[in-house]
Amino acid sequence: MQVFHRPSQSEDSSRTRILKAAQKLFASQGFDGTTTRDLAQAAGVAEGTLFRHFANKKAILIEVATQGWVEILTDLLTELSEMGSYKAVAQVMKRRMWNFRKNADLMRVCFMEAQFHPDLRDRIQSEVIGKMTDVAEAFFQTAMDRGIYRKTNPKIVAQVFLGMFAVAGFSHNTLMEPDASPQAMQEMAEGLADIFLNGVLAKT
Numbered sequence: 001m002q003v004f005h006r007p008s009q010s011e012d013s014s015r016t017r018i019l020k021a022a023q024k025l026f027a028s029q030g031f032d033g034t035t036t037r038d039l040a041q042a043a044g045v046a047e048g049t050l051f052r053h054f055a056n057k058k059a060i061l062i063e064v065a066t067q068g069w070v071e072i073l074t075d076l077l078t079e080l081s082e083m084g085s086y087k088a089v090a091q092v093m094k095r096r097m098w099n100f101r102k103n104a105d106l107m108r109v110c111f112m113e114a115q116f117h118p119d120l121r122d123r124i125q126s127e128v129i130g131k132m133t134d135v136a137e138a139f140f141q142t143a144m145d146r147g148i149y150r151k152t153n154p155k156i157v158a159q160v161f162l163g164m165f166a167v168a169g170f171s172h173n174t175l176m177e178p179d180a181s182p183q184a185m186q187e188m189a190e191g192l193a194d195i196f197l198n199g200v201l202a203k204t
Contacts, residue, residue: 014049017044017045018039018045018049018053018060019064019067021039022039022043022060022061023064023105024042024105025039026061026064026113027105027106028105030113031057031061031117034057036050036057058119058120061109062123064106065110065113065120065124066123066127066128068106068110069124069127069128070128071106072110073128073135076132076135076136076165077135079095079096080092080136086148089161089192089197090192090193092193093164093188093189093193094186094189097188110124129162133155133158136157136161137155137157138154140154140161
């Protein structure tokens with residue numbers, strides 16, 4: 001007797017197609033500008049199939065954005081664990097720029113739609129952002145304990161770093177041209193890292 005229902009490959013495929021279609025449409029049209037009919041057509045499924053997998057359109061948005069933030073968190077953990085030294089911030093920023101550029105649709109949904117949906121924002125804050133901050137805080141606390149960074153509040157340092165992490169990801173939409181050259185991206189990454197590590201006050 002089968003106690004648990006295990007989704008078939010076709011069900012998994014439909015769910016994946018729905019989420020991919022939602023990511024693209026939410027990024028280009030916004031959540032409010034996308035209908036369930038749009039989603040069904042883009043995913044190549046019947047509209048009723050959407051509701052076999054998700055309770056409503058908002059549930060699809062939450063799934064796309066939450067998965068996206070988990071990817072961001074995993075990426076950050078990998079970056080921190082592979083960081084050659086505590087001063088190699090520019091390398092991290094440059095890789096973020098490249099990676100976020102490749103995943104622009106996902107980043108747009110993760111960062112933008114959360115501003116307009118308090119329930120989504122609260123879930124991301126509790127499930128993802130808090131964990132990201134904790135990991136970064138521990139990383140910077142270790143650097144302070146080793147005398148590499150000056151003693152200060154590691155949580156604030158982590159929050160500043162994560163803010164720059166977000167700026168680096170969206171630099172092509174905010175600080176740089178969409179077709180910026182690798183050299184321009186390198187310069188931006190080094191500039192962010194320099195300000196993070198050394199501040200902006202002249203040495204006296």
